[in-house]
Amino acid sequence: MSSRSEATTSHPAGSDQSVSRSGLAFAISAYALWGVLPIYFIALAPSGPMEIVAWRVLFSLVFCALLIAVTRAWRPFAVLLRDRRVVLTMGLAGILIFVNWQTYVFATLTGQVVEAALGYFINPIVTVFLGVLVLRERLNATQWVAVGISIVAVVVLAFGYGQLPWIALVLAFSFGFYGLIKKRVGPKVDAVSGLTLETAWLAPLAVIQLVFVAMTTGLTIGTVSAWHTVLLLLAGAVTAVPLLLFAAASRRLPLVFMGFIQYFAPFIQFLVGVVVLQEPMPLERWIGFGLVWVALVVLTFDLVRGVRTARRTAAEPI
Numbered sequence: 001m002s003s004r005s006e007a008t009t010s011h012p013a014g015s016d017q018s019v020s021r022s023g024l025a026f027a028i029s030a031y032a033l034w035g036v037l038p039i040y041f042i043a044l045a046p047s048g049p050m051e052i053v054a055w056r057v058l059f060s061l062v063f064c065a066l067l068i069a070v071t072r073a074w075r076p077f078a079v080l081l082r083d084r085r086v087v088l089t090m091g092l093a094g095i096l097i098f099v100n101w102q103t104y105v106f107a108t109l110t111g112q113v114v115e116a117a118l119g120y121f122i123n124p125i126v127t128v129f130l131g132v133l134v135l136r137e138r139l140n141a142t143q144w145v146a147v148g149i150s151i152v153a154v155v156v157l158a159f160g161y162g163q164l165p166w167i168a169l170v171l172a173f174s175f176g177f178y179g180l181i182k183k184r185v186g187p188k189v190d191a192v193s194g195l196t197l198e199t200a201w202l203a204p205l206a207v208i209q210l211v212f213v214a215m216t217t218g219l220t221i222g223t224v225s226a227w228h229t230v231l232l233l234l235a236g237a238v239t240a241v242p243l244l245l246f247a248a249a250s251r252r253l254p255l256v257f258m259g260f261i262q263y264f265a266p267f268i269q270f271l272v273g274v275v276v277l278q279e280p281m282p283l284e285r286w287i288g289f290g291l292v293w294v295a296l297v298v299l300t301f302d303l304v305r306g307v308r309t310a311r312r313t314a315a316e317p318i
Contacts, residue, residue: 023252027261030245033238035268038116039276040238041108044231047220049105051213052235055221056101057206059236061199064192067240077193087197089185094198096178098205100171107167113273114281118157119171120266121292124299125150126176134180142302146295153291160284191247195240263296 044052068077080086107116129147131137139147158164182194189197213219221232249261270289273279 023249024261026245027249027253028264030242030249031261031264032268033242033245034265036272037104037238038108038113038269038272040231041105042277044228045109046224047228047232048213048217049102049109050209051219051221052105052109052232053098053101054206054209054213055232056235056239057098057199057202059233060195060239061203061236063236063240064196064199067192068196071192073192077196080189080193080197083188086185086189089181090189090194090197091201093178093181093185093194094201096174096181097198098202100174100178103167103170103174107171111277111279112167113269113277114279114285115165115167116171117266117269117273118165118289118292119168120175120269121263121289121296122150122153122168123172123175124262125292125295126172127179128299130173130176130180140302142298142305146299146302149291149295149298153288153295156284156291157288160282160288191243192240195243 041052047055068074104116104119107113125146128139128143132139154165154169157168182189185194210219220228222229253261274281
């Protein structure tokens with residue numbers, strides 16, 4: 001018997017329940033932090049998107065390096081560095097997350113938080129769609145219905161905006177492709193090591209951005225207030241902590257739970273945009289968001305049905 005089996009035997013009643021509670025706490029904390037990110041970025045004014053993202057990259061790299069040093073995880077990280085395929089793959093992932101960060105911060109600072117929230121609402125549907133295009137996966141009828149409804153939603157929103165909701169689409173597709181790459185790497189790369197490799201690739205680009213900002217509008221760090229400087233210095237922790245909480249939750253919760261909780265972040269962002277920042281919500285936008293939410297309900301129903309079918313199949317005697 002393994003030590004894990006012995007531990008389960010010793011605490012038959014409370015073990016699984018405590019693990020589930022901790023997993024839920026980690027997941028809700030991660031998505032709640034992602035949900036209030038717009039408020040954090042707005043508090044960084046008058047810093048612009050290019051400066052904020054550059055500091056976010058560099059301070060995330062520093063934070064992750066310190067975390068690896070404190071946890072003495074240099075040896076497994078060094079093993080990853082010797083895997084050329086993993087290193088190059090994380091470089092591509094870094095480019096995608098850089099595009100995602102840059103677009104998201106730009107949306108936040110230009111009063112387009114609601115559209116950014118839309119991007120993360122349609123991200124699960126985009127992920128399903130990318131599975132068909134890239135991985136040649138087959139969708140069932142329910143999944144096609146969800147994809148179809150989401151396409152109609154984008155058309156309605158484009159009509160309401162007078163143009164394609166490009167911020168939402170860039171956020172959804174950049175994070176969708178980022179998720180595909182992370183799926184290819186699998187459990188080989190943990191959250192901290194992955195973010196370390198990604199930000200290491202992006203560090204030269206971040207330095208170039210800072211030089212450009214310094215030569216044009218001027219850097220704001222250390223020139224506004226002590227509070228502003230502290231907030232910029234916390235960019236690394238603000239980036240890394242939700243990722244670590246998410247990784248911890250993923251190890252403790254079933255996929256169906258993560259599927260439900262992933263909507264917390266865009267829902268909070270939506271509330272921040274509508275209630276706190278009072279962004280306009282004309283009828284066309286409400287209809288478009290309503291269609292997206294219907295598509296998500298359809299997709300979630302299919303997910304729950306698939307999990308139940310898998311459980312029944314596993315329970316049948318061979």
